[in-house]
Amino acid sequence: MSDPQFRSLINLRQLEVLRAVMRYRTTIGAAEELGMSQPAVSNAIKLTESKLGIALFDRVSNRLVPTADAQLLMADAEPLFLVHEAVQRKAWDLRTGRAGVLRIHTTSELSQYLIPPVLALFMADHPDVQVTIEAMRMEPLLEGVESGSADLGIAMKPPVRPSLTREVLVEAEMMCISPKGDVLAGLPVLTPFDLRGRRVVGPPPVSPLGAMIAQAFERSSHHYHPDIEARFANIVSPLVARGLGIGFVDEMTAHQSTEPAFDVHRFRPRIAIPVCGLFVRDKPRARLAQAFITHALQYMQSRIARSDDKEDTA
Known part of the structure; x- marks a missing residue:
């Protein structure tokens, strides 16, 4: 296993080419699936056969028929593709904000009346995200956001902290x-x-x-x-x-x-009473935290009905 020549016999890309050719039985079909040129696919198969020292395909009537050795190889390789596809999905989810961890610190009343409906909207777009919600008093809430224990805080009329920036969601x-x-x-x-x-x-x-x-x-x-x-x-x-x-x-x-x-x-x-999202100042916002705040902003601005008598200050 420690022999470099053993480790370099075949790589994942070569296995992808082999798999595609076995599926389509032609280098043209495999090339279209993989986004490669037909000569590149042919060369990849020849190089793999040369390195392995075995024939992977029999040429029959312009079709490439996999040999028994190729079928044995792909039977063991198939779990690798399942893992690779899962990793690709996870990478895409992370890129688009559909997976990850979101940690929220909020106050007691907001954890009961604001967080649940907003979280329902958020989870509809990010079903695989792990969410942690902590309800607490204002001082530990602010300290949690400052220290990075929370990705964001949500509070009513939070005091000003030089280390934190406040985004007013609704008044x-x-x-x-x-x-x-x-x-x-x-x-x-x-x-x-x-x-x-x-x-x-x-x-x-x-x-x-x-x-x-x-x-x-x-x-x-x-x-x-x-x-x-x-x-x-x-x-x-x-x-x-x-x-x-x-x-x-x-x-x-x-x-x-x-x-x-x-x-x-x-x-x-x-x-x-300004209801605010809290983030660490001068630090990029986590993508999931910003997505949650966006949902909170939309929900609250549609939920809080403004009165028609704002001029009434009696």
């Missing part, structure tokens, strides 16, 4: 939700004034989204002090559905069900 709104049958159910828009004396469920004021709500309350000369603090919107919504108060959630969470157990209201003053 959502902060919404209010109330239990079914609540006295506020008929109001399409709620303000801090409407929430006076009501139990409020929402993110803590020290959190990024909670701080935005607190600023909106201050603009209306009110104070935001949630009675039940819940950092993630997917925790707020079931609490409100249980009748535990009026909740603050993002627009995606508010509209995640066609028949929710709560009523949805716009909140004024308007609070814009």
Whole structure:
């Protein structure tokens, strides 16, 4: 096996030529399949026969009939072609982004209400990709993207990091939700004034989204002090559905069900929540990560309905 002459008796290309000639029984047919000239195919067969020291074909009435030795050789070679074809398919999949690994870091509520529908769209185009999704708080999410543990991050209003670039997928709104049958159910828009004396469920004021709500309350000369603090919107919504108060959630969470157990209201003053894809700055984006972000952008821009009363800042 270590003899160089033994290793160089025949290579994969010569086996491809041999296989094609055996299939078509002519050098012309083999040449058309392989994209070679007819003389090149003839020379390849002659060279292989010379190296092996055996005849591979008998010439019968202008046809090339494989010898028993050629048939034995190809019987052992056929598994090589199956492996080669599989490698070729995998290489093509990698080139076109249909295979590989995609690692996503996101927040809890987005992992529940955004990632699944976008992933369904993504997997329809990339069925063989292995996907890893981690739901976490903002700080470890950012650190994961920075370190390369994740190919991309998806978060609502992520803080600015010099090492990261943010791509805004959509600008959502902060919404209010109330239990079914609540006295506020008929109001399409709620303000801090409407929430006076009501139990409020929402993110803590020290959190990024909670701080935005607190600023909106201050603009209306009110104070935001949630009675039940819940950092993630997917925790707020079931609490409100249980009748535990009026909740603050993002627009995606508010509209995640066609028949929710709560009523949805716009909140004024308007609070814009940018939903962003996060990548490492000055580093080429992974092809699969960009494909996922493209699907997320298309999904969110079609999903988030813009109101007709943006001028309303009451």
